[in-house]
Amino acid sequence: MQKRTRWIAIVCTLLIAGLPMSLLFLVIDGNDDFASVDKGESYRSSIYKRYQGAIYAAVPSNGYYRMDAADPASFEAFETRTYDGRQAGRDKRHVYCGNQILPDMQPALARFLGNSYFTDGAVTYFCAFYSRPNDALGGVRQVWQQIRFRMDRGEKPQTYLYPFKALPASSQPYRPLLERELATDGARVFYEGTEMPQANPATLRRIASRQDGETRPGDQFFADGRHVYYRETLLPLSDAPGLYGFQVDGLDRQRYLRDPRDGMVYVGAQAFDAAQAPYRLISEKGGHVNQALFAGKDGIYFYNSQTRQVERAGDDPFASGAFTALSPFVFSDGRQVLFLRGKESWYRSRSSGGLISRSTLIYRMTPAPGGPWQKLGDVYHRFGSVWRHGDALYYFDELGATQLVFSPIYRILDPAAADFLVRSQQTLQIRADDIRKLIRDGKMAAIEGEEILEAKTRYRKSWGIF
Numbered sequence: 465m466q467k468r469t470r471w472i473a474i475v476c477t478l479l480i481a482g483l484p485m486s487l488l489f490l491v492i493d494g495n496d497d498f499a500s501v502d503k504g505e506s507y508r509s510s511i512y513k514r515y516q517g518a519i520y521a522a523v524p525s526n527g528y529y530r531m532d533a534a535d536p537a538s539f540e541a542f543e544t545r546t547y548d549g550r551q552a553g554r555d556k557r558h559v560y561c562g563n564q565i566l567p568d569m570q571p572a573l574a575r576f577l578g579n580s581y582f583t584d585g586a587v588t589y590f591c592a593f594y595s596r597p598n599d600a601l602g603g604v605r606q607v608w609q610q611i612r613f614r615m616d617r618g619e620k621p622q623t624y625l626y627p628f629k630a631l632p633a634s635s636q637p638y639r640p641l642l643e644r645e646l647a648t649d650g651a652r653v654f655y656e657g658t659e660m661p662q663a664n665p666a667t668l669r670r671i672a673s674r675q676d677g678e679t680r681p682g683d684q685f686f687a688d689g690r691h692v693y694y695r696e697t698l699l700p701l702s703d704a705p706g707l708y709g710f711q712v713d714g715l716d717r718q719r720y721l722r723d724p725r726d727g728m729v730y731v732g733a734q735a736f737d738a739a740q741a742p743y744r745l746i747s748e749k750g751g752h753v754n755q756a757l758f759a760g761k762d763g764i765y766f767y768n769s770q771t772r773q774v775e776r777a778g779d780d781p782f783a784s785g786a787f788t789a790l791s792p793f794v795f796s797d798g799r800q801v802l803f804l805r806g807k808e809s810w811y812r813s814r815s816s817g818g819l820i821s822r823s824t825l826i827y828r829m830t831p832a833p834g835g836p837w838q839k840l841g842d843v844y845h846r847f848g849s850v851w852r853h854g855d856a857l858y859y860f861d862e863l864g865a866t867q868l869v870f871s872p873i874y875r876i877l878d879p880a881a882a883d884f885l886v887r888s889q890q891t892l893q894i895r896a897d898d899i900r901k902l903i904r905d906g907k908m909a910a911i912e913g914e915e916i917l918e919a920k921t922r923y924r925k926s927w928g929i930f
Contacts, residue, residue: 501515507541511551523563524595525597529563530620531563542576544576548580548593561591561626579640579647580592588638590647590656595624628657629657641665667689669687672708684719685721687707699730704723708721708722712747714864719732734774736760744758748792752872754824757804759783777917778916791848792862793873801829802916803872804825804826822923823918826915826917827913828913830912850876850886857879858874869899877908878907
């Protein structure tokens with residue numbers, strides 16, 4: 465009897481232990497035949513396909529959705545020469561944003577306005593050009609719907625969608641504005657379907673954005689001569705000609721605005737601490753940083769994307785103001801050299817544990833190499849530069865960790881490597897892999913240095929799909 469009871473307990477334990485894995489296979493493996501649908505008939509350059517008598521919408525990040533409400537015989541994409549209208553379609557019954565029905569629109573009268581806006585003359589919608597996560601679908605609900613879908617007991621969960629928003633009725637027709645996600649009825653301005661309070665459509669402009677030494681119209685900061693906006697949000701400052709936006713390479717989700725009148729900085733709609741202004745960006749390049757660092761009155765500051773707060777990383781090692789940038793990541797005041805370097809921490813491995821944190825560190829080069837630096841030349845394609853200090857040669861990198869070059873400063877151990885980087889005919893055909901090979905072959909060695917400051921963003925541990 466005891467032996468039988470023990471075997472029953474073992475079987476029950478195995479069943480309980482195997483249930484989550486079985487559910488996981490149901491979530492991951494299934495009958496969503498993307499490749500087959502992709503071979504279907506296309507509607508112009510739109511997101512829609514006709515396959516085996518049904519209409520499908522491609523929703524990036526989660527594949528195709530079958531549109532059972534759509535009529536294949538009358539379905540069509542909107543006629544447009546621009547890409548920002550490809551995410552909507554219509555048939556004789558409905559107008560669609562992605563795979564969703566836009567309520568109350570008359571398909572026979574519907575037309576594309578531009579800037580991702582659609583109207584039938586009475587009802588106007590913004591239908592986003594890019595798909596986004598469906599925030600209304602919780603994690604548990606998503607898993608349950610996915611299981612039912614894999615078992616052919618329910619519809620595919622709408623984990624991603626093309627969001628849409630109806631504009632208020634207006635006696636004047638809407639029209640697109642400034643070639644961004646903007647529309648106006650002549651009195652009001654809307655960004656992605658949301659009204660920008662007090663905005664003047666007659667004077668609204670895109671605030672200039674600076675990056676890589678170039679200035680061009682920005683796409684998320686706006687001003688009308690009196691007010692300043694981040695997207696649809698009114699910012700607490702007045703308009704001025706000198707306002708400009710910027711972003712750091714590789715940190716594209718963080719859009720910054722600087723007011724040169726007082727040195728204030730805004731990240732999106734959030735202001736830095738005014739008491740610490742003026743702020744100075746340490747480096748506009750992103751190859752060797754994970755956070756944009758700013759020097760304020762009382763330290764180094766950065767925006768933490770997880771806490772969504774501007775935080776102080778530590779005292780400002782550049783406070784003397786005597787430092788010169790030898791490269792975007794290497795600085796010298798004639799007595800010491802400081803350099804920036806990014807770091808990532810992971811649980812066990814990238815595939816099995818998840819990201820713990822990302823940091824940007826400031827190091828002091830040791831021993832301190834006092835005295836002048838001589839630049840020998842730039843590496844072609846702006847990969848970096850070669851420098852001499854005394855009898856030593858150095859390579860200052862700008863490629864960064866995404867190109868598997870993990871340090872901003874290397875000691876060149878083979879003089880022939882320096883000649884190859886800046887003087888030889890091969891320099892014109894140099895590739896990123898040539899830089900990596902010099903490091904692998906021991907011809908260049910990373911400089912470590914003494915850590916003096918760390919700006920860290922911590923991430924929650926990844927627990928997988930459940």
